[in-house]
Amino acid sequence: MGDSATVTVESVVPGQSGANLPPDRFLDREEGWLRFNQRVLELAEDVETPLLERARYLAIFSSNLDEFFMVRVAGLKRRLATGVAVTAATRHHPRALLQRVSAVSRELVLRQARCFHESVAPALAEAGISIVRWDQLDDTERRRMHRFFHGSIYPVLTPFAVDPAHPFPYISGRSLNLAVTVRDPENGRTMFARVKMPSVLPRFIDLGRERFVPVEDVVAGHLSVLFEGMEVLEHHAFRVTRNADLEVDEDETDDLVTSLENELRRRRFGPLVRLEVEETISEDVLNILRRELGADDEEVYRVPGPLNLAGLDQIADLPRPELRFPPMVPVEPQVLTQDDFFAAVRRRDLLVHHPYESFTTTTERFLAMAAADPKVVAVKQTLYRTSGDSTIVEALIDAARAGKEVVVLVEIKARFDEQNNISWARKLEEAGCHVVYGVVGLKTHCKLALVVRQDDDGVLRRYCHVGTGNYNPSTARIYEDFGLFSADPEAGEDLSDLFNHLTGFSRKSAYRRLLVAPAALREGLMERIRGEIANHEQGRPARIRIKVNSLVDEDVIDGLYAASRAGVPVDLWVRGSCVLRPGVDGLSENIRVRSILGRFLEHSRIFVFENGGEPQVWLGSADLMPRNLDRRVEALIRVADPDQRRRLVDLMDLAMADTTASWRMAADGEWTRVTRDSGDHHLLDIQNALRNDRHLRVVDG
Template sequence: MGDPASVSAEPVVTGQSGDLPADRFLDREEGWLRFNQRVLELAEDAQIPLLERARFLAIFSSNLDEFFMVRVAGLKRRLATGVAVTSATRHHPGELLQRVSDVSRELMLRQARCLHESVAPALAEAGIRIVRWDDLGADEQARMRALFHGSVYPLLTPFAVDPAHPFPYISGRSLNLAVTVRDPRTGRTMFARVKMPSALPRFIDLGGDRFVPTEDVVAGHLSVLFEGMEVLEHHAFRVTRNADLEVDEDETDDLVQSLENELRRRRFGPLVRLEVEETISEDVLDILRRELGAEEREVYRVPGPLNLAGLDRIADLPRPELRFAPVVPAEPSALAQDGFFDAVRSGELLVHHPYESFTTTTERFLALAAADPAVVAVKQTLYRTSGDSPIVESLIEAARAGKEVVVLVEIKARFDEQNNILWARKLEEAGCHVVYGVVGLKTHCKLALVVRRDDDGVLRRYCHVGTGNYNPSTARVYEDFGLLSAEPEVGEDLSDLFNHLTGFSRKSEYRRLMVAPTGLRDGLLHSIRREMDGHARGAPARIRIKVNSLVDEEIVDALYQASRAGVPVDLWVRGSCVLRPGLEGVSETIRVRSILGRFLEHSRIFVFENGGEPQVWIGSADLMPRNLDRRVEALIRIEDPAQRARLVELMDLAMAEGTASWRMAPDGTWERATRDGAGERLLELQSALRGDRHLRSVADG
């Protein structure tokens, strides 16, 4: 990747990017892996409560699964289809795959060390043990034998491999045992595969806060499965497969049916990773590699147990002394004093989750709309929601009450496709008008529109525009903002946008919204250029941006140009960032920070100094080509001066030298800063937000 001194010697590119250096972009894939490394560093941090460290190990595993199923699968598909063009970093997909393999292997081994050398010993000291089969006492083994025969054995189907039994298909993310047995009569050695039933937990509770991996219980009873055979060896293995869906919306008459067919095919996608325990024999590994078609770089040998995503169950143990202290969300004082609709009509409310309650704000807004006879219509977008969603129930109740209910359900939301199809059908059965968005685009914006005839006889539109999904479960752990408004221009904007989503409107300009894919990219580029122009005139100029990912090359180049013009740029990026800060003559005024903690930083905030009258936006869009060009996204401009000041204060606090964060270097590495030069702990942002009423009660302004 190079250091700052080497950048100036690189060839330069011409055109829209001017004379910026050719190596100005970092690899998106490695950037994402470095984000997951930061998650792992939380698991390694002994200052974090012990069960939360176990949860971060589980999150690391789940994240890595998704990375392989989507990003690595995409690189492999580009190679297989011959679309193996080099990336913006001038790396061939084959090179990227090898680099991804090397970094992933390093991180998986590091995760295993964290578990075995740090988290597991600390859990044992706290009386929580993850034990293997040979560690079980006689009584425990007896209980496991009873459990096996009663609840496990009926679910198992061992598959032998011989001329009459071809190698079985191994579904994605399933945990399996590779077993070698010998027939004592003939002396013949055979291979078999045993799949761990998905109905069983990853770790079986032995009682007394002791847990054993499910595969150990099965392995302890292989003699029952292969009666009369001699079991020579057994090893756990796991396959990850391509899980991206490919549906041509222009060629299908029934999007839902086509998507359901693709979902059935997802489990049979090409292999992208083979995980095996490091104790596996070369003979068994050779069989797996040959039969599964795994390349050498796709094989990951790690200490067992595999699939540490199952540590979530252990992290949920009722041991409050080993977990983060509970958070009691606040309720905006304006809502406590007045009726809900009266409060919103008297002034816009900006709510910050989970510090402020999702239940008593967003969820309550829709519940009241369903029950209020003065409400005549409800319109809503749903991208992801929970399995027992009160939001959906409110929409169903509104439809049953005779209100006009329109719900845009994005059934292409990755890994939530099946859930969203089920919700869509349930909503249709209740009488809601369900639409699936715009052909060729995912609808990712977070919008709700309630039409109500108020006591004065006026038909008013009450609106919610958010940065996060309408999901009560994730709202407790995702950090997000939402704006509740009864301002006429916001209502007109949402009406126009819903008409675009449900009909054939081509509207591209709005009053307080910037909407992708028609105007968001141009709007952001215009705002960046305005800061450059303002700085050239001597007016106050600054750019502050908070997003989950920054990988769009055109936006990155615009930020580079702003920096070269002298505009200070602060970037708060949770995940992957391809921009290189601090490059001499290129990005010297740019700082990049990342903050991870008990809450997932999920909100998107855009602040442009605008000559001393900051223009502030919140919304659903990250700075990625898919968000700007291939999704329907919406940002809303914050008008209330106190609310704007509140968001600017939050951005400045996150970027302050006295706030704990990861700081990005020009070569793309991240350094975690938790203490100052005197050894004192730096301010932990999320803790500060939980304790500071001013920072929490943004609606009170």
């Protein structure tokens, strides 16, 4: 990578960094996210992916798209509706963004339908797994479905007629419905009705012998029972997506939990952002839905049925191991098999890489031991998301019942986990834990645990865990994350100070081994980017490597552009949305952007600065987004152990190597998947390599 004109260090100061840069240097965040979901879809399209995993990727694509409309599209519509139509960094008006989002979404949804109908469904059928429609059922199956309907569906169905005495019913978000038109044979009058599919039923009804039928087909096959004496003229499936963002003014409420619960009840009734209908729907019925739901043309998505392919998760879970990824057994770090956990961490920081290294025998064990160990006097923990049967929470409850001081910061505003977190918070309080809800106006997203123990040598010592992922045993099996355990006094003081900040009043911003948002993380990263520019100008080794889920912060991107213009190589490993343009002459020719998707969700955040040949490495919870840097409590910890630093640097270099399979981003925002070399040989699959090669992931020292 060649040098370019010298860029002064001052040119990357936040707020000033874009002064001399081209105005079109940012891509649209929304389209960037859709292109991430396109990469998920490409995994489903890949015939080399195990068949049931292809079905799961189709389900993930649908779930992702739901959330995108519920949050990102809803946000754009809210800005238009309230008159706050501020242009984005790309200078595109929200109206133009919505039109572009609509066009790309339609293209991807139709592509998903083709993948399902032309590739995945036929391959499933060939493997003996069939998803059939009602008219494909044989007589035996129909008789079975008649019994199932009367026993399990009919009792919970409620058809809603629409006439002057019965206004159009409210359609809750993400519910699957049938729009039905019937005629009264006595007077010839035509009427409209809506039938909602019961949420207690699976998406696909099991016919036996690995044959399944969509639930709406079973209901549609029995409409004559629901509308006895009427002539059923037509029926069509439809589905509504609504704005699911919550708005709670923390400055105006005395009880945050109660206010949030009220908002959760209102979430089902948010404004419509998308109406999905099967492509076979008649114009008459579609016009009724448009009118009654208030849907604009751009909000209507006509797609081949069945709708809501997120339900394919049910198919992907079938016990057909030969059609799934091979099982993976996480390893336990060798040092923990040789010594007591606390003794091992006292001797040396411990870095663990999930899911390749066991979450159960490291993080869960750490907190379970803290709860049971009589030498432990206090436990402090942040919880952003956790599972429904959380062993982590049970350990905290056990610790409190054992008389230890237990403080838990529960982020009840974690999107789509609000109700779950409220429930856990109340259970923790009932057990005697001190539960706090964070800092007013900020979400607490950092992943921290602090255990205070009176060790055998009489010293009251602090044991820390800083992670990149949630304390969630379920997702720890499929999310790629790092966790760092340390008994280093500086790390212990940092976590104590940060917890005191979170539970009390403090304006502390300077820490020893931590960079903490919102007070100091942005400036800490910018300072290190400036340091790399200075090192390059002085002829010292300079390089920046970053791994994040999303890269959309304009100041940081301008800083990276300035580093590139100065000649500093910049490697970016971005799973999701990236609005930086790599490879632009005079702007970013020294920047490469790669993305890796696969069996595990790449979730860790790593920041490596060459630092003149002595790399400084940080890991933690923060993505490079304004919300993470300015509106959340985030924490990165500096990795002190040289072997662990080398391990993380090697991982970054392996991911960015041309011999590793990845998606590679072009300046126009397009991503190209590269899985084979010029000789048509498979490139390295980094996740398989880590899964199969223990030496790539374990440093015992």
